[in-house]
Amino acid sequence: MRSGSVRRTTAETDVRVDLSLDDPGTREIRTGLAMFDHLLLAFMFHARIGCRIEARSLDAIRHHLVEDTAIALGQALDAALGERTGIVRYGEASIPMDDALVRAVVDLGGRAWSRTALDLTHERIEDLESVFVPHVFASFAQHARLTLHVDRLAGDDPHHVVEGAFKAAARACARAWAIDPSASTSIASTKGTY
Numbered sequence: 001m002r003s004g005s006v007r008r009t010t011a012e013t014d015v016r017v018d019l020s021l022d023d024p025g026t027r028e029i030r031t032g033l034a035m036f037d038h039l040l041l042a043f044m045f046h047a048r049i050g051c052r053i054e055a056r057s058l059d060a061i062r063h064h065l066v067e068d069t070a071i072a073l074g075q076a077l078d079a080a081l082g083e084r085t086g087i088v089r090y091g092e093a094s095i096p097m098d099d100a101l102v103r104a105v106v107d108l109g110g111r112a113w114s115r116t117a118l119d120l121t122h123e124r125i126e127d128l129e130s131v132f133v134p135h136v137f138a139s140f141a142q143h144a145r146l147t148l149h150v151d152r153l154a155g156d157d158p159h160h161v162v163e164g165a166f167k168a169a170a171r172a173c174a175r176a177w178a179i180d181p182s183a184s185t186s187i188a189s190t191k192g193t194y
């Protein structure tokens, strides 16, 4: 069973994340930001992850809360993936949501990189600042040691675009960490290591 737990406590936030890649039984998410909870739940649901996420702001600065939650999520995923043996490694998903169409492509080979091109022009989406969205993906990718490219292919409604992005990233990730039954070696790299 691939699982990871992280407790990250700083002067700014207190974040606890428990993830289970292979047991989607429970999903409890509380960050205090409704739209962020909504997006994280969409991610966990579509990645088929069981999770408990409790994030509390200690300094009332929203940027810190969102960033530290993404860092803890990435660290918990890195722990859950372990040696990353036997996995497909790459994943891709394009997800429509009415007017919106978003593509996410993932590499779990240990290279931390993120590029988010969603063309968000609204300052806020519900109670979440748009500028946080690429920062969440970047912090998550850095600490999970994965490469993530997210592109808006179509769409005007920013709620649909952003929700589509989280769902696409989730489906791409789930495909990438799926166990590959045809893998001839346990590491999906010609180097024999990530």
Ligand SMILES: [Mn+2]
Residues within 6 Å of the ligand: 038, 159, 163
């Ligand atoms: Mn929604």
